[in-house]
Amino acid sequence: MNYLKELPSKMAIAFRRFPLTLVWVLFGSIYMIGLIETDANLFRGFYAETLVLILGVSWLIGVQFFNEGFSNNLTVWVIRLLTLTGLILYYLSFPDYENSTSITFTRWFILFISGHVLIFFAPFTRQWSTLDYWNYLHRIIIAISRSALFSGIIYLGLSLALLAIENLFSINIRDEIYADLLVICLGIINTFIYLSDFPTTIHQTQQLNYSKALDVLIKYILIPIVLLYLLIVYAYSLKILITWELPEGWVSYLITILSITGFIIHIIIEPVREKHQDLVVNKFYPFFYLSLFPLFILLFVAIFTRLSEYNFTEKRYFLLVIALWILGISVYVLTSKKKRLSIIAISFFALCLLSISGPWNAFKVSINAQGKELSRLIERTKKTDLSKEEIDRFLNISRYLKDRNKLFLIDEELGFSTDYITSSYNSGSLILDSIYGENNYSKSINSNSNYFYFQNFRKTRVIDINGYEKFIDISLVDYPKSNYSLEVENEYIILKDSDKQLFKYNLTQDLKRKIKLYQQLNEAPAESFEYTIINEFGDFKLIINTMNGNIKNNEFTFNTIDGYILIKLH
Numbered sequence: 001m002n003y004l005k006e007l008p009s010k011m012a013i014a015f016r017r018f019p020l021t022l023v024w025v026l027f028g029s030i031y032m033i034g035l036i037e038t039d040a041n042l043f044r045g046f047y048a049e050t051l052v053l054i055l056g057v058s059w060l061i062g063v064q065f066f067n068e069g070f071s072n073n074l075t076v077w078v079i080r081l082l083t084l085t086g087l088i089l090y091y092l093s094f095p096d097y098e099n100s101t102s103i104t105f106t107r108w109f110i111l112f113i114s115g116h117v118l119i120f121f122a123p124f125t126r127q128w129s130t131l132d133y134w135n136y137l138h139r140i141i142i143a144i145s146r147s148a149l150f151s152g153i154i155y156l157g158l159s160l161a162l163l164a165i166e167n168l169f170s171i172n173i174r175d176e177i178y179a180d181l182l183v184i185c186l187g188i189i190n191t192f193i194y195l196s197d198f199p200t201t202i203h204q205t206q207q208l209n210y211s212k213a214l215d216v217l218i219k220y221i222l223i224p225i226v227l228l229y230l231l232i233v234y235a236y237s238l239k240i241l242i243t244w245e246l247p248e249g250w251v252s253y254l255i256t257i258l259s260i261t262g263f264i265i266h267i268i269i270e271p272v273r274e275k276h277q278d279l280v281v282n283k284f285y286p287f288f289y290l291s292l293f294p295l296f297i298l299l300f301v302a303i304f305t306r307l308s309e310y311n312f313t314e315k316r317y318f319l320l321v322i323a324l325w326i327l328g329i330s331v332y333v334l335t336s337k338k339k340r341l342s343i344i345a346i347s348f349f350a351l352c353l354l355s356i357s358g359p360w361n362a363f364k365v366s367i368n369a370q371g372k373e374l375s376r377l378i379e380r381t382k383k384t385d386l387s388k389e390e391i392d393r394f395l396n397i398s399r400y401l402k403d404r405n406k407l408f409l410i411d412e413e414l415g416f417s418t419d420y421i422t423s424s425y426n427s428g429s430l431i432l433d434s435i436y437g438e439n440n441y442s443k444s445i446n447s448n449s450n451y452f453y454f455q456n457f458r459k460t461r462v463i464d465i466n467g468y469e470k471f472i473d474i475s476l477v478d479y480p481k482s483n484y485s486l487e488v489e490n491e492y493i494i495l496k497d498s499d500k501q502l503f504k505y506n507l508t509q510d511l512k513r514k515i516k517l518y519q520q521l522n523e524a525p526a527e528s529f530e531y532t533i534i535n536e537f538g539d540f541k542l543i544i545n546t547m548n549g550n551i552k553n554n555e556f557t558f559n560t561i562d563g564y565i566l567i568k569l570h
Helices: 002-017 020-038 049-067 075-094 103-121 131-170 175-196 212-243 250-273 285-311 316-337 340-353 363-383 390-403 407-414 426-436 441-444 507-517
Strands: 452-457 470-475 482-489 492-497 500-506 530-535 538-552 556-568
Touching: 002 020, 002 103, 002 175, 002 538, 020 049, 020 175, 049 075, 049 470, 103 340, 103 500, 103 538, 131 175, 131 250, 212 250, 212 285, 250 285, 250 316, 316 340, 316 363, 316 538, 363 390, 363 407, 390 407, 390 426, 426 452, 470 482, 482 556, 492 507, 492 556, 500 507, 500 530, 500 538, 507 556
Parallel strands: none
Antiparallel strands: 452 538, 470 556, 482 492, 492 500, 530 538, 538 556
16 A cells, blocks of 8 residues: 555656656657557558667666766766667668568567666676675566556556446447557556666665565475476486487477576575575575586587578577577686676677677578578589478578568579569479479479469569559468458458458359369469459459469368459449
8 A cells, every 4th residue: 555655756756767768658658549549550551660669668778777877967868869869770770561571570579678688787787786686686576567467457447447338338439449548558657667666776785685485486496397307308318318319409499498597596596595594595506507518518419400401590590699608607607706697687688789780690690591501402403303301491491581582692593583473482482483494393283182373474564553543462471561461261362451351252163163174273374363353342353473272172271372452442
């Protein structure tokens, strides 16, 4: 009860302490509510603004904690301005949504994680105390839990109240109101409560807030789980030695999770470890770190085995970086006399930023590696037919490069441009058709009666758009680049504008007719894959460029449909 009474005054203090952060949150929340009320799509048309507004919150909080170590106001404002400048420059670097790739969102996610990690060490970059650091982390966890609980209860309570009003009084409450309420609770209320929980005194705390409940969590839950993981991995290592087989790639994830869990436990118990009566807690250091070293052999063998077989991808790059980080932290903790455990968060923060910037970044290294792999396979096609395993590899790498808009890197090796390929799903199939001759590769696929395939090989074409208002590039597989989306329901293909259904067409019936007339779908005229639909909503023309799927018990399942839709709404 006292906490609730003190909350308004704490919020006022938080606003004076974090003015830039809370102004950013208020502006961002109002801006997003405005977008919701105008039916704008937050995660398409305004995805860059949405992502940067979310990203800025944790970074501005972390920078404020970092600034509190400086007494010079000029230094504080220079750092704030540099942070804002960085956020603006990052926003300007975003591509249009139509040109965004997995790289765009992966880079954002790593920056998002980095901003939160910054909060976990920002006040301790210039001075160090094990007791102060432990109490600081303790307050962060309490603040996060309390703000999430309070804002969640407020949102749930108000949402149920609105729902009751809607049903009991037959008052129509728009869906946008619920979305507005969610933005207010997550953006404004959650952030204000979170920041109001932070005391102004971070350093020179006198008392350790180590509770009995936390001690029970450590002794009877977390440490036994770590010991169980150690037992499993050591048993698997023994199996590897007996069978003399290379380790499964999955074991590297288990060792990574085990190591990070151990780091967290060490941070929690460090202030009380030496005087703790429980032997398991008392001897957790150095036993845990020493037990990791034999597993590092298994970890790096598993990682480099995958790299030697398939080369780098972003996932393998990040896994290798994290493995090297775990090894480095283990060596530091065992050899350092100071044992500043904040180095765990500081080093992880630095690795996050380094892994997505510079010529060594994960995306550049992975794309170059996969491009070389695909070039090698293309070179093999000039000498011999590819094996089934090589074809699968060819298809996967082609899809990987197309997903990142980097398929053009192999144009010189191929001797022709790949810009005619619009869908990542069957990009490899189209390239193989071009290499082996039109339809030759797809013919071998279509010889399997359980598979159907069509590709319009005309690289230049004129489409008559007379009488239509809109020309939409659309795909069943790729995430929609506009409000229009293509869906399949049973035998029907459906076009939607957001949630509104514009037309529903029985495509399967036409395909069954074509399969009876032609040995392969590719033998059917390309014009026969143009469909005109007229209904009360408008005039539509569907032009299919690429399509494939499976047939089972005379039922069609579509893997991909790629093409254009011309629209004239009534």
